[in-house]
Amino acid sequence: MLDIDIRHKHYPDRGGHIHTALSALRLSVRTGEFVCVVGPSGCGKSTLLNLVGGLDTDFAGHIRVDGRAPGERTGFMFQEPRLMPWLSVIDNVCLVAGKDASARKRAQALLEAMELGDVLDVYPGRLSGGMQRRVALARAFVIEPALLLMDEPFVSLDRPTANRLRTMLIDLWQRCGTTVLFVTHDVHEALALADRVVFLSAAPATMLLEHRIDLPRPRHPEDEAISHLHARLMQDHPTLLTGLVPPTGQPADEDALHA
Numbered sequence: 438m439l440d441i442d443i444r445h446k447h448y449p450d451r452g453g454h455i456h457t458a459l460s461a462l463r464l465s466v467r468t469g470e471f472v473c474v475v476g477p478s479g480c481g482k483s484t485l486l487n488l489v490g491g492l493d494t495d496f497a498g499h500i501r502v503d504g505r506a507p508g509e510r511t512g513f514m515f516q517e518p519r520l521m522p523w524l525s526v527i528d529n530v531c532l533v534a535g536k537d538a539s540a541r542k543r544a545q546a547l548l549e550a551m552e553l554g555d556v557l558d559v560y561p562g563r564l565s566g567g568m569q570r571r572v573a574l575a576r577a578f579v580i581e582p583a584l585l586l587m588d589e590p591f592v593s594l595d596r597p598t599a600n601r602l603r604t605m606l607i608d609l610w611q612r613c614g615t616t617v618l619f620v621t622h623d624v625h626e627a628l629a630l631a632d633r634v635v636f637l638s639a640a641p642a643t644m645l646l647e648h649r650i651d652l653p654r655p656r657h658p659e660d661e662a663i664s665h666l667h668a669r670l671m672q673d674h675p676t677l678l679t680g681l682v683p684p685t686g687q688p689a690d691e692d693a694l695h696a
């Protein structure tokens with residue numbers, strides 16, 4: 438069980454004042470649950486992942502995994518694949534998996550299962566954006582993380598590539614029993630992936646709504662059932678997505694903006 442209880446998270450702002458990024462945010466995530474976090478740009482989603490992952494410990498409150506601070510088996514996946522350009526595909530994955538022969542074997546088997554067997558010795562710069570994300574996904578799962586924190590990992594990919602990655606993610610998640618916290622601006626993506634979607638307010642982020650998704654998998658963001666669910670949510674909570682525009686200024690969710 439992941440237990441998040443953040444009383445507040447402050448940052449100093451340029452004028453020497455404090456900026457409250459998160460406030461009174463409580464969330465419990467069952468072991469093996471897939472939770473998507475949706476909220477407006479700048480509301481504090483990345484801050485939340487940084488706190489949960491222990492990258493930032495300067496906050497009031499507590500975060501526990503099974504009663505303890507998040508441990509070594511926590512994985513991250515960011516918007517950018519963050520692969521080491523001077524290492525081959527397999528060496529990038531072994532950076533996390535380990536250097537011994539059995540770790541290398543595990544890394545190779547996973548990469549092959551993810552249809553990357555032909556590029557094990559290739560450098561990331563020679564790969565497409567989609568393949569780089571696939572390597573990043575393999576790197577995240579090679580340790581079979583207990584907790585995986587994902588910060589818009591499939592943003593700005595074309596639809597088929599993003600869908601293929603989502604399918605791989607769900608497959609790996611189901612096999613490993615990992616607890617996933619997945620941040621996205623894209624409500625359709627959240628509804629397609631999650632067991633539960635958490636909607637955050639504008640800064641300082643606090644929880645507006647939790648919604649459990651009971652639709653069977655596999656699901657895709659374009660499915661009719663997802664569109665229906667989205668429409669129903671927007672009808673029931675018309676102000677839920679106010680300000681939900683990604684940093685690029687591109688609408689992530691046309692329907693939401695026109696709702």
Ligand SMILES: Nc1ncnc2c1ncn2[C@@H]1O[C@H](COP(=O)(O)OP(=O)(O)OP(=O)(O)O)[C@@H](O)[C@H]1O
Binds near residue numbers: 449478481483485683
């Ligand atoms: N290191 C920092 N120092 C000062 N302020 C920060 C820092 N990191 C984030 N902030 C501020 O905290 C708020 C939340 O930022 P955060 O990046 O967590 O939001 P976000 O919801 O992930 O945004 P986006 O959706 O645009 O990625 C923003 O106002 C941001 O400017």
